[in-house]
Amino acid sequence: MAKNTLPSRFRKVDVDEFDENKFVEEHDEATEQPGPDTGEVDNLIRQYPMAAVVAFHVALRNPPINSKNPVIKEKAQAVVLRVLTSFKSSDIEPAVKSLDSNGIDLLMKYVYKGFEKPSENSSAVLLQWHEKAFAVGGLGSIVRVMTSRKTI
Amino acid sequence: MHFVQMKTKIALCPNNHDVHIYKKEGNGWTKTQVLKEHNGQVTGIDWAPESNRIVTCGTDRNAYVWTLKGDVWKPTLVILRINRAARCVKWSPKENKFAVGSGSRLISVCYFEQENDWWVCKHIKKPIRSTILCLDWHPNNILLAAGSCDFKCRIFSAYIKEVEEKPAPTPWGSKMPFGEVMFESTGTAGWVHGVCFSESGNRVAWASHDSTVAVAEGGKTAVITSLSSETLPLLCVTFITENSLVAAGHDCYPALFVYDGEKGTLTFGGKLDVPKQSAQKGLTARERFQNLDKKATSDTKEAVLESLHKNSISQISILQGGKAKCAKFCTTGMDGGMAIWDVKTLESAMKDLKIV
Numbered sequence: 001m002a003k004n005t006l007p008s009r010f011r012k013v014d015v016d017e018f019d020e021n022k023f024v025e026e027h028d029e030a031t032e033q034p035g036p037d038t039g040e041v042d043n044l045i046r047q048y049p050m051a052a053v054v055a056f057h058v059a060l061r062n063p064p065i066n067s068k069n070p071v072i073k074e075k076a077q078a079v080v081l082r083v084l085t086s087f088k089s090s091d092i093e094p095a096v097k098s099l100d101s102n103g104i105d106l107l108m109k110y111v112y113k114g115f116e117k118p119s120e121n122s123s124a125v126l127l128q129w130h131e132k133a134f135a136v137g138g139l140g141s142i143v144r145v146m147t148s149r150k151t152i
Numbered sequence: 153m154h155f156v157q158m159k160t161k162i163a164l165c166p167n168n169h170d171v172h173i174y175k176k177e178g179n180g181w182t183k184t185q186v187l188k189e190h191n192g193q194v195t196g197i198d199w200a201p202e203s204n205r206i207v208t209c210g211t212d213r214n215a216y217v218w219t220l221k222g223d224v225w226k227p228t229l230v231i232l233r234i235n236r237a238a239r240c241v242k243w244s245p246k247e248n249k250f251a252v253g254s255g256s257r258l259i260s261v262c263y264f265e266q267e268n269d270w271w272v273c274k275h276i277k278k279p280i281r282s283t284i285l286c287l288d289w290h291p292n293n294i295l296l297a298a299g300s301c302d303f304k305c306r307i308f309s310a311y312i313k314e315v316e317e318k319p320a321p322t323p324w325g326s327k328m329p330f331g332e333v334m335f336e337s338t339g340t341a342g343w344v345h346g347v348c349f350s351e352s353g354n355r356v357a358w359a360s361h362d363s364t365v366a367v368a369e370g371g372k373t374a375v376i377t378s379l380s381s382e383t384l385p386l387l388c389v390t391f392i393t394e395n396s397l398v399a400a401g402h403d404c405y406p407a408l409f410v411y412d413g414e415k416g417t418l419t420f421g422g423k424l425d426v427p428k429q430s431a432q433k434g435l436t437a438r439e440r441f442q443n444l445d446k447k448a449t450s451d452t453k454e455a456v457l458e459s460l461h462k463n464s465i466s467q468i469s470i471l472q473g474g475k476a477k478c479a480k481f482c483t484t485g486m487d488g489g490m491a492i493w494d495v496k497t498l499e500s501a502m503k504d505l506k507i508v
Contacts, residue, residue, distance in 0.1 A: 021257075023281055023302070101380055138382025140363035147342040147362040149303075 035064045035076035059083040065150045080110045085125045096132040104137040108145045109152045156199040165194040189227045196241035203247045209238035230271040232260040246293045253284030261310045276331045290353040294319040299344030305358035307335040323370030340364045346388040351476035359386035367411045379418040388468045392478035395508045400465035422505045427458035463487035
């Protein structure tokens with residue numbers, strides 16, 4: 001086999017960084033949200049089924065949309081997934097109905113994010129939530145997940 | 153397919169390098185002329201009714217202004233000075249200028265220079281960061297709304313001192329030097345596919361790829377109201393009264409939206425295409441089983457679109473009545489079809505529909 005003896009450091013240069021026409025996202029002035037409060041959510045899950053819907057709403061509060069910190073985003077995703085899996089199938093629909101249109105869009109975002117990294121039973125649960133959220137939000141809510149540049 | 157309609161004539165491009173002109177004869181349309189000059193697909197056509205000139209733009213980075221000499225349309229090349237495809241073109245209300253949106257991330261505003269007998273253009277570049285998809289002129293002939301792939305709808309001043317007087321103040325602002333940004337949208341994401349000024353010019357509506365439609369009202373600070381819909385993204389939007397919008401897109405039917413300036417709300421007013429109920433035929437047991445085997449469902453609904461248009465609607469044009477009291481509008485789609493809708497008939501056919 002031929003061995004490369006010439007300098008090849010140039011191959012590690014990211015040429016896209018030097019593109020003067022590169023689209024740079026404008027910095028959003030909004031404050032960074034810290035993600036839902038794990039402690040509060042845990043407490044409420046333990047009180048299932050009474051506080052289930054409350055846990056649900058708390059988990060959807062403060063989505064880490066403007067954050068560039070992947071740790072915060074991972075944590076938020078884990079919290080939401082825990083709440084979603086703790087629900088009984090029959091309780092999903094009323095919980096979804098209690099959300100407003102922004103809530104539905106946010107729920108859809110978490111569902112699709114959950115699909116990206118499936119764990120044991122997560123996809124089956126997420127599919128149930130997806131079906132109920134789709135019934136309310138329609139194709140528009142899915143389109144907004146795909147087109148939104150503010151990822152959770 | 154792009155098209156423009158005058159009272160009895162239509163200019164359209166069947167997705168190739170040519171423009172076909174049709175004339176209405178009785179109940180049908182006959183092709184009268186074919187305009188061949190573009191070297192690339194024609195992406196925009198606009199017909200100026202008063203001066204009877206057609207402007208076309210295409211992926212060959214050129215625009216041509218066509219004037220009728222006898223029975224033949226003669227083209228005049230307009231140098232746009234762009235290095236990407238032209239995407240859309242619109243004559244200004246007074247027909248002394250036209251604007252071309254392109255993939256070069258700028259708008260070319262063209263006007264005729266008498267002494268050189270030649271169309272000249274000026275560029276609006278800042279702060280556009282991506283392709284311009286759609287344009288609409290304000291009735292004052294100066295302000296221009298542009299929807300772009302950089303997720304923004306903006307209103308620019310396209311004031312050309314060589315051809316017009318300084319404009320009077322409008323709700324969008326009073327100082328309007330060429331290229332000034334009078335308004336930039338916030339709150340919606342997604343490419344802006346369609347943009348439209350209301351008849352008065354005080355409101356502008358736009359449809360974005362995130363399945364939203366929004367209206368902004370000019371003022372000291374512009375007030376933006378948007379609606380997230382449950383449908384697929386809309387591609388085109390137009391005002392039919394000062395408060396009502398008709399929009400259509402990938403769902404293949406036009407829909408009504410109502411704007412209430414006082415309450416600050418934008419609501420869905422109803423689908424305007426209610427397909428006739430086709431007779432439901434019963435399924436035999438064999439057919440049920442076949443459906444189950446083929447489609448994993450024994451649902452009797454056929455996988456056929458029941459709407460009039462069988463593919464996305466890409467353009468809506470007002471035919472009669474203007475944007476304040478539209479009586480007829482026309483939709484054209486990617487199915488190559490053109491449908492004319494009568495507002496009065498729609499109002500009486502759909503009992504909960506109210507056009508305010």
